[in-house]
Structures are given as C-alpha cells and as structure tokens.
Amino acid sequence: MSIGCALELQKSAPARDIALCSSCRLSGTCFPQGLDTDDVQKLEPLVRRFRPIHRGEHVFRTGDKFQNIYAVRSGTVKVYRLSADFEEQIIGFYLPGEVLGFNSIEQGEYVCSAVALETSSFCAFPFSLLEELCRCIPALQHQVFRLMSKEIVFSNEMMMSHCGKDARQKVAIFLISLSNRYQHQGYSAREFRLTMSRREVGIYLGLALETVSRTLSRMQEDNLITVDRKSVIIHDLPALQQVCTGLGPDVIPLIPVN
Amino acid sequence: MSIGCALELQKSAPARDIALCSSCRLSGTCFPQGLDTDDVQKLEPLVRRFRPIHRGEHVFRTGDKFQNIYAVRSGTVKVYRLSADFEEQIIGFYLPGEVLGFNSIEQGEYVCSAVALETSSFCAFPFSLLEELCRCIPALQHQVFRLMSKEIVFSNEMMMSHCGKDARQKVAIFLISLSNRYQHQGYSAREFRLTMSRREVGIYLGLALETVSRTLSRMQEDNLITVDRKSVIIHDLPALQQVCTGLGPDVIPLIPVN
DNA sequence: CCCGGGTGTTGATCCAGATCAAATGATTCC
DNA sequence: GGAATCATTTGATCTGGATCAACACCCGGG
Numbered sequence: 001m002s003i004g005c006a007l008e009l010q011k012s013a014p015a016r017d018i019a020l021c022s023s024c025r026l027s028g029t030c031f032p033q034g035l036d037t038d039d040v041q042k043l044e045p046l047v048r049r050f051r052p053i054h055r056g057e058h059v060f061r062t063g064d065k066f067q068n069i070y071a072v073r074s075g076t077v078k079v080y081r082l083s084a085d086f087e088e089q090i091i092g093f094y095l096p097g098e099v100l101g102f103n104s105i106e107q108g109e110y111v112c113s114a115v116a117l118e119t120s121s122f123c124a125f126p127f128s129l130l131e132e133l134c135r136c137i138p139a140l141q142h143q144v145f146r147l148m149s150k151e152i153v154f155s156n157e158m159m160m161s162h163c164g165k166d167a168r169q170k171v172a173i174f175l176i177s178l179s180n181r182y183q184h185q186g187y188s189a190r191e192f193r194l195t196m197s198r199r200e201v202g203i204y205l206g207l208a209l210e211t212v213s214r215t216l217s218r219m220q221e222d223n224l225i226t227v228d229r230k231s232v233i234i235h236d237l238p239a240l241q242q243v244c245t246g247l248g249p250d251v252i253p254l255i256p257v258n
Numbered sequence: 259m260s261i262g263c264a265l266e267l268q269k270s271a272p273a274r275d276i277a278l279c280s281s282c283r284l285s286g287t288c289f290p291q292g293l294d295t296d297d298v299q300k301l302e303p304l305v306r307r308f309r310p311i312h313r314g315e316h317v318f319r320t321g322d323k324f325q326n327i328y329a330v331r332s333g334t335v336k337v338y339r340l341s342a343d344f345e346e347q348i349i350g351f352y353l354p355g356e357v358l359g360f361n362s363i364e365q366g367e368y369v370c371s372a373v374a375l376e377t378s379s380f381c382a383f384p385f386s387l388l389e390e391l392c393r394c395i396p397a398l399q400h401q402v403f404r405l406m407s408k409e410i411v412f413s414n415e416m417m418m419s420h421c422g423k424d425a426r427q428k429v430a431i432f433l434i435s436l437s438n439r440y441q442h443q444g445y446s447a448r449e450f451r452l453t454m455s456r457r458e459v460g461i462y463l464g465l466a467l468e469t470v471s472r473t474l475s476r477m478q479e480d481n482l483i484t485v486d487r488k489s490v491i492i493h494d495l496p497a498l499q500q501v502c503t504g505l506g507p508d509v510i511p512l513i514p515v516n
Numbered sequence: 517c518c519c520g521g522g523t524g525t526t527g528a529t530c531c532a533g534a535t536c537a538a539a540t541g542a543t544t545c546c
Numbered sequence: 547g548g549a550a551t552c553a554t555t556t557g558a559t560c561t562g563g564a565t566c567a568a569c570a571c572c573c574g575g576g
Contacts (some may be wrong), residue, residue: 018542084503089418103414105407129399142389148406149363155413156361160347162420163464167563198524208564229524229572237476245342256347425533456554466534471555487542487554 003186015181020044020121026097026185030071031125031143039137046129049073052121059114059122060101066109069101075120076195090204092158093117093196095178097185101127120213162206163175165246170205171215172243175225179234189238194230273329278302279381284355284443288329288382289401297395304387307331310379317372317380318359324367326382327359334453339370348462350416351454353436355443359385360406375453397487420464423504428463428503429473433483437492449491 021032021038032040052074053059059070062081070077077094091112094100104110105127134141161173183189194201200210216227224240226233234240263284279290280298290298310332311317317328320339329334335352349370351378362368363385392399419431441447452459474485482498484491492498 074510083418087422089421091414091418102407103410106404106411107407111411128480131396131403135396135399138389138393141393141399144403145389145406146364148403148410149360149365152406152409152413153364155347155410155417159413159417159420160341160349162417163346163347163461197522203421209523210525210565211563214563217525455552467553468535468555469533472533472555475555 013242015098021047026071026073028238029097029184030099030123031130031140031147034143034146035130035137035139042133042137043140046133048124048126050122050124052119053116055116055118057116059116060110061113062110064110066101066107067126067128069099069127069130070114071099071123071125072096073121073123076117077114077120078117078196078200079112079114088203090200092154093204095185098181099147099151102151117200144182149231167205167207167211167215168218169244169246170207171212171219172240173202174205175232175234176237176240176244179237189234191231191233194227194232270359279305282331284331286331287355287442288357288381289388289398289405292401292404293395293397300395301391301398304383304391306384308349308380308382311374313374313376315374316510317374318368319371320368322368324359324362324365325384325386327357327385327388328372329381330354331379331381334375335372335373335378336375336454336458337370346461348458350412351462353439356439357405357409360409374456377500382426425463425465425469425473426476427502427504428465429459429470429477430498431491432463434461434494434495434498434502437495447492448495449489450478452485452488452490 021030021044022037023026024030027033027040031043035043042180048068059077060068072094074096075164077100077101078114079091079094080088081091083089091103092100094114100114101110103112103236130140134144161170178192178194184190196204197209198212199209202212203206205212206213216225218225219225219240224234224236224243226235279285279288279302280295282288282290285291285298288424288480289301293301306326317335318326330352332354335358337349337352337358338346339349340423341347349361350358352372358372359368361370388402392402419428423431436450436452437447440450454462456470457467459465463470465473474483477483477498478485482492482494484493484503
C-alpha cells in the first residue's frame, strides 16, 4: 500500500500566483475547451489552485465528501481503491490536462483515492458551482458531458484491452496510450517517463510485475523500445501499434498499397 | 458476427399508446429519477417511443450520427464493436431501466453498435433537446450527470473485475451483477434468464466460451446455482458473493460477530 | 564510502484456462 | 416434420503467464 503521510490537498494554502485558465497551455483538454473568451472569464473565479503536492500525498481518499473535480496541472496521479479482499486495484493514471473525480458524482463521496506518483499540481473545480455555471454556459455544459463521455470511452477501451489480449498486447496498448496522451498535451510521443512502478503497471493491466518487466525487456530485444529504469523511448511506433491489434507486420500488405 | 437484418429503430413508426414516463415503472432509474411531477411533465414531450424490435435488429450502429440516448424499456441490448482485427468486443449488456449512448457524446457519432438480444423496446431521448432541458431543470441536469457517473463506475468495476480474478470469480461477479440489476428493477434476484450466449458471456468476461460453460456447470455441482440452458437460479447468493472476492466462506468470522 | 531496503530483472517450475476435438441438444426454416 | 444449423457441454492436451526464488541495481542516509 502506497499511502504516504497525507498533507491533504484541501488543507494546503491556495496559490494565487498560478496561471489562469486563459493562459494555461492545458486548457485545450480541460473544462475551457470549446469555450469562448467571455465564458472562460466566467469560469475563472470558480477555479481553486493549489501549491504542488509531493509523491505519496493524496488529493482525496475513498469516503471523503465529494466536492471537487480536479484537473491535473503537472505530474501524475494514481487513482485506486482497495478491493473487498484488501488488494490494491488501480482505476487509472491521470496525466497533465486530464480530469478526475467524475466517477464520484453519483455516490456523493469519493469512491476511490487519488495519490500523487511524483510532485504534482492541480486545479480544483467545485462541482456544485460547476453545475450552476453549466446552466448559464451551454458550451461549458456540453464540455462537461464530453469529458464524462470521454471517461466512459476510455474506461471501456481499458476493459476491452483486458479481454482476449496477451501480455505483449496489453503492455503495447499501455505504452501507446501514454504516448498518445503525452503527445496530445504537447509532450514527446516517443520519449517519456514511466512514473509508476512495474508493480502498479502490473496491477493496472492484470499482469504479474515480473511479466511486465519481462515484456518490456522483450520489446527492447525486438528493437521496438528502449527501457531504462523509468525512462521509455519508443523506436518503432507503427510496429508497436501493430502489436496492439495482434496483427503481425505482414497483415497490412493484405490491403493493397496502391 | 451477430448482426441480423436490420430494420433500424429510427425508421420504425412511433407507438404513441405506450405508457408515459409518469406511469412508467422504470422511471426510478431512468431520467425522471429525482424529478418532481412538474419536471417530468416537461420531459415528457421530448421522449420518443417506438414499437418493440426483434432479436438481431439494431438500435444503432457504429458510425451512425449520434442523436439519441436510449433507455431500455424491455428486453436486453448488447452494445459491441469490432476491434482492429475484426474480433467482436462487447462493451456491455443493457437491461430494462438502463440507459445507453453516453459513450458517443464526445465523438458525435455512435462509437459502437447496439443490437437486441431478444424482443426489446426503448425510449429515445434526443440528446440536444435533453441538453437544453437540463439548463431549465437543475434536477434533470444533475440526474444526467449521475447517470453518466454511474456508467463510469460500472465500467471501472468491470475493468477491475478483469484484473487478477480467475474464471470462477469473473462468472460469479457477472451473475451477481445481473442479479442486482434485475432486482433493482423489480425482477427476481434469484431467478432470471441469461439472454446472451455463452460465447457472448465469454467475450465480455475475457474467457473462452468453454470455460464459461464449465464454470457454470461447476457452480451447479457446488449447489450455488442451477443452470438449464438460458435459465439461471441462484440458490446461495451469499456464497456466490464470497466467490467474487476470492475469500473463502471461513474468512467472515475473522471479524468478530459481536 | 558503504550499508540497507526498495525496485527491477531474470531464471525455473507449475497450473488455470485456452485450444482442439467430438458428441449431444436446441432451434430455425423449408 | 425433418434436415440443417447453431449452441452447449464435456473431454484431452498444450501453453502463457503466475508464482517462487535468487540476484542485481539504484538511491538515500549515516
């Protein structure tokens, strides 16, 4: 269990010197996406920004009263919970620009815990205020629906990538997913850090940590990637994408190139 | 592939003699949940109701323009798509009172297909109208958020029940899920029909159909259930629940009863 | 600089469940 | 009603990945 000593985010002092939404380079995937300048102005006073938290500190914990939706500003957040038999289950990893907390609306309290895997910072959007504002700004309402829809799609994808896929496919899917998501936020698609441990990747993918390690080594032998500790470099993205589908490199030519 | 000849739902004639939301016994889990009588009145004119469709007919298909969210009125709907390697992937089974289509908001077209597994009927809620109405009725907006939140939670649960669970646990989880959902709609929790094939259960759970069959047989031998073809009777619900967690029947006493 | 614990790698063995195979039981369609 | 097709069950075999085990590596602290 990776719960460190918790200086809860809620208790830390707001940091008012942090960039506004209008100047945030992540606003393209967060709530302001699709809003015009005026609407972003109306959203602004609602946002609460905090100083960064460190590895092991929690954003919220299972059972806390649900109040905020959080957008990751920097770092990585692991969202997890304990199963009935006290095993850690990982719901997801959230990267900069991604939004967490939507799964707790129904229950009224957080149904999972969120912990920083590295020094990370956030913006908090009080959900009840967000709801009110949604009724005034159609574009914002639509954006919230879109973000939640995306979350459903992502979870569905994840679920299906656990079905009928072997270890190599699962790991490839995981790497491609990270690559896409980093790229989408303006980071490198080819080179990034695996901020979570092998054990955590294993739990997330339904594999033993040894299998994760072996699979990464094997992919390195095959010149698809270079892995060194937490750093990953993807050398052959197309080949890695083919691994995901289970189609060999020879299947593409079946569709005539001309 | 189970796509039958398709008389698309959209093309079938509205059936205006079907019960209104206000008198629908499923309204407790659908959009009207939490709305007062006045608000349900406002929702009413927006709903489009159709004659039932038959097994194999589609509600919508991947790529169709996203227009409606559908509530299942009767029957079972399988939501699925084809993977890159043309294998069927099953996103979920939807029972009476359950709502489908939320995963297609973001894309603007349906990202999956929905097919009836038995004679089934629906109500359609045009999403753009629903969005508008949400801005007038706070309780409706909140309910839409709740329904989507539930969908995220459900998908998360499903994802996690694929991780680190063995075949017996997966099948138990699946049966309990159906049991709970039927009960929630006022049907029997103990006795119901498995409207999907063993193959479909297998795809959904990430198991070979033979494993599904064997596991059900094994559970019958253990007097947990009786399975006859599509009919299931659960004899020992608590024991089945214990199977889900992987905890033996002896673990509960570890927590002092007094 | 060395020590210690956490994290990652690699090797060896074993088993749950996939796959292959065949028989039987349903259901549909003339 | 009967043939044809499909769904399900059950058996036999094989294998990918879990598990057990040992070792290497890295990093922080004294």
